[in-house]
Amino acid sequence: MDRVVSPPKKDFDRLRQPMTAGEKKVFDLFDNYLAPEWEIYVQPHMNGLRPDFVLLNPSVGIAVFEVKDWDLDAMHYSVEERKGRVPGLIAIKDGKKFSRQSDNPVEKVYRYKNEIFELYCPRLQQGAGFAVITAGVIFPFADDERVRSLFAMSLKHRGMDRYPAYNPVSGASAIESGNIGTVFPEGVRQYSKVMNPAIADDIRYWLVEPDYASTQREPLILDPNQRGLVTGRTQSGYRRIRGAAGSGKSLVLAARAAELLNQGKQILVVTFNITLLHYLMDIAVRWPRERGNTRSDITWLHFHAWCKRVCEDAGCEEQYSQLWADDANPNRVLDHVLPGLVGNILDSQEGSEVPRYDAVLVDEGQDFMPHWWSVLRKVCKQGGEMLLVADATQDIYETARAWTDEAMTGAGFRGGWAELPVSYRMPQQALTKAREFAERFLPEDITNLPENRQIEGDLEPAELRWVQINPEQAAEVCCKEILRFFQKSSLQDLAITDATFLCGLKSFGYEVVKLLGGKGIKSVHTYHPDEQESRRQKVGFYMGDARVKATTLHSFKGWESRILVVYIGETVSEKDLALIYTGLTRLKRSTKGSCLTVVSSAPQLAEYGRSWPSHESLQAAPFAM
Known part of the structure; x- marks a missing residue:
């Protein structure tokens, strides 16, 4: 043997x-x-x-x-x-x-x-x-x-x-x-x-x-459309790419960054999501490297960290600090005041101290506001390259509609979007359920549905399960469902460190993490109640960690996992629906199989949940572990 x-x-x-x-x-x-x-x-x-x-x-x-x-x-x-x-x-x-x-x-x-x-x-x-x-x-x-x-x-x-x-x-x-x-x-x-x-x-x-560790050793496999976007550029240097969840938008962006590094270019990669940066860096190292180090020689920053760095490079730290003292609304500072300050700095003499780049690449562009993009354009060298990738279906911050045709024209884009219509991430069964969710619950005008890949045979088995519960059962049921994967499964080579738990609220997530900890299961999570410490946790969050992963649906946007438990709370708004769709599309296909369990206490989703291959309702009786 x-x-x-x-x-x-x-x-x-x-x-x-x-x-x-x-x-x-x-x-x-x-x-x-x-x-x-x-x-x-x-x-x-x-x-x-x-x-x-x-x-x-x-x-x-x-x-x-x-x-x-x-x-x-x-x-x-x-x-x-x-x-x-x-x-x-x-x-x-x-x-x-x-x-x-x-x-x-x-x-x-x-x-x-x-x-x-x-x-x-x-x-x-x-x-x-x-x-x-x-x-x-x-x-x-x-x-x-x-x-x-x-x-x-x-x-x-x-x-x-x-x-x-x-x-x-x-x-x-x-x-x-x-x-x-x-x-x-x-x-x-x-x-x-x-x-x-x-x-x-x-x-x-x-x-x-873990699946994530073995994937890291595999070279990127791209279809001809994706490869063309990675190896070429438009005449103007400006390109916008639109694609459904799992269509390879982030793969194309990260590979393009690595390809530009091979050409000796200076590159800035910007995201809104702090945790997404680790994922992009892990993708970039899988592109053939001819020179440089993708982790250290490319600048990887989330947008507001880049804004802060601009202020520091220009010697304007006091002005940066004063913004928070003058305005009691932190969201207004982040959305408008800080980008405005950065734009003014870049237009001033102090801005000459700020690095410029041959290429600026923006992932999850639907999370950006058009005036953020305008500020980023100021650090792109003349004749340089600007790339924006987006999926308006995952509009969890309600910013996608700001990208009107007029805003796009003013942002330097000409012609239509480059399209990535085919989803490669999800197993067929999960992709079908995600499409059904989007068609049923999301606004039609910004919905970009993933297309099915026609594959003969059941090469990517998936276990899809929906558990409808009362809210007071939620934390205990989520903990049980995470551990359930590892009691007995028909799937091959499940590693407990691949398990990922997602929810909308940090306070609830922390309850689940504590329950897991009580059973000796360690986790890397981003649920700290202090915002500054939570931000530090996000910087340290990566799939290669040797513990169970736990974070918010917001923070996991752009990522993927073979083993997922997603919790949906009792109250679901229109904004929450886009977030739930994002969570449903995080499942990664595998020839060895993948697992997605949704635990929901939302009454308006109960009928949809009953259509899942495996469905259980625990609402009739109290739950005991």
Whole structure:
């Protein structure tokens, strides 16, 4: 039988966090000497933790290993007692003493082992079940006995020295000689009465490489229309692209930015949504690179951060700060006063200090006001390029109607829109339900419906579920539905870190995050009640994080996920309908399958919800987890 390796060996040279020389040696040892029933997971995403290796055999057990390539002669290492505290790993170099306790591999594997037992494998027996999990430390370039001597105090403090077979510490000689019995004593076992396939299923959801991580290694695949937009430009340099949800608007913009960087251009990419920038940067790195670094050599900013930077570059920080003191309405400042100040600065002598660009690219243009675009035009060099991409159907800020034909002409555009009519993101079934929603609830004059792709066969299975509830049940049901994906699914390779929760209100989202936390499920979210801290959370929000994702529908616009739970509140306005449509179109297709669950307490959507493939109403009885 073929061994399960995740990520696959063919992708090892393209991992975002490259394997070290020592890790490669350790992998080769495991791959060459372990029975093929042992699955090997490299740098798995485990609820915010990233061990170097996790091994899994459904008939035998689980093992977690931390690998350190350290040269123990480069510094003097020791472990010292600390009264009332865990013994600390200390290093001395050039006479300076400092702590390395945060890198202590014994503490790391001890934590991994406990979390695996307590959280990821709830069906393991108390006591005997703990022996199913091996926690090992490997130093591929250090003497075996020297490593064991160094960490003897750490092992003793944790009681790991009493069970060396389950807590092995090994070094270079064991690796070089292929001594799997020393490195992983339990690896030669063929059976355990405590371990079984059901327990293996429990942990596998935490070990499988997330969809987002594997996608990052794949080159962008564009259709001829999209590729033409990426590689060409209009005579004037101005272009506007309109497309339905999932049609590749952001792919085209990010790839165009990377293509312009290949030409040695200076590029500014601007969004309204703070969190969208990470997504665009992740797309850009997948375009063939001939020069430069897309992350560092392209300027990626949301519009108001760019406005602030202009004020700073021009030495006008005091004027910027004064805006907030003079006007008690922050929305008026953001929408009108601040862009007006920036426009005046760029027209003044101080504006000469502000960088200019060969290209300015704007994503989710329906969120921008025409006068914002006019201000951005001032930093585009003569003969440069301006790109605007938009989908008026996702008009969640009610700004799309401001882009009249007259406004478009005044913005420098000539001719019609370049069109991206075909949706590639969503599986067919989800796309159909999104179209039905738009046709039923959204204004016809700004609706841009995604077109179906005709594909033979069910190549992209999707589980679509609608749960109609009472409002007081909402947080508990949302938590249950997130975890439901990982109890038993017919879909392949679901990774719990791919799960994404979306809702309209930060206060409600925070309730769900707390419930998940109470069950040991960590999340990266943007729900902090303080606006400044929430903004910081948005800057740090990215799909590659090793935790469950949770954010608002506003912040997830432009993104995509294979596993989604969307909550719709009791009261739904016309503006909310565009936001809900945006959430429904975030599902990413996959040949391995994808999942979308909508939890709704909105009465006006109940009839529509009953048309979903899987529907459940929990309104008749109180809910208990």
